[in-house]
Amino acid sequence: MTAIRVLLVDDHDLVRMGFRTILESEPGIEVVGEARDGAEAVLRAAELAPDVVCMDVQMPGMDGLEATRRIVADRSAREGRQARDAPGSAATGPGVLVLTTFDRDDYLFAALDAGASGFLLKNASPEKLVDAVQVVAAGDALLAPDVTRRVIERVTTEREAARPADERLDDLTERETEVLRLLARGRSNAEIAGELWLGEATVKTHVSKVLMKLGLRDRVHAVVFAYENGVAVPGDPA
Incomplete structure (x- = not known):
């Protein structure tokens, strides 16, 4: 390797x-x-x-x-x-x-x-x-988990002030939205696969499609996007 x-x-x-x-x-x-x-x-x-x-x-x-x-x-x-x-x-x-x-x-x-x-x-x-x-x-x-917490606090505070959910969410399938919600909870591809009864390769494909459809750089920005747009909210089960 x-x-x-x-x-x-x-x-x-x-x-x-x-x-x-x-x-x-x-x-x-x-x-x-x-x-x-x-x-x-x-x-x-x-x-x-x-x-x-x-x-x-x-x-x-x-x-x-x-x-x-x-x-x-x-x-x-x-x-x-x-x-x-x-x-x-x-x-x-x-x-x-x-x-x-x-x-x-x-x-x-x-x-x-x-x-x-x-x-x-x-x-x-x-x-x-x-x-x-x-x-x-x-x-x-x-x-890091403590850093993620601060991201969530900031974006949810901004959302309370703010704007309607991003229209790009409409482009996601129900399964892709589910994957995005689990990403926001910090799940790895393997953990998402276990929760949704999917193969890990299938999850990786879903993650790639989510990032592409939303125009996001990586998983970190997907987490921020999910909380900004109410796909995930503080207090969701970890």
């Missing part, structure tokens, strides 16, 4: 060293490079083609949010060229996992807007870091 290639981005040498030690102790993960700031991260991501970039937020010069925007924009451009030149071929990485000590909503939502595939606090356990890298490498997206 091909190892997951990881680029570490942080302006503190000891932090990068700690992350490297944790990740390289896990079979199937290889740290292929490091960067000390956002500008170097953009260059190294293009040069090394990692599967996952573990990105700090506050760094001198270009910060991690701007670096994430540029890396995701470059990825999108490459995916567009790849889709044009070789229709049906696999998407190219990397996914960006934002890691920060700053438990602040403005960083969280800025990271999501920048196109990050995951957001994890640096005080998470080593096991959670490894899991997060594996999830992002698989093309999925991840928010």
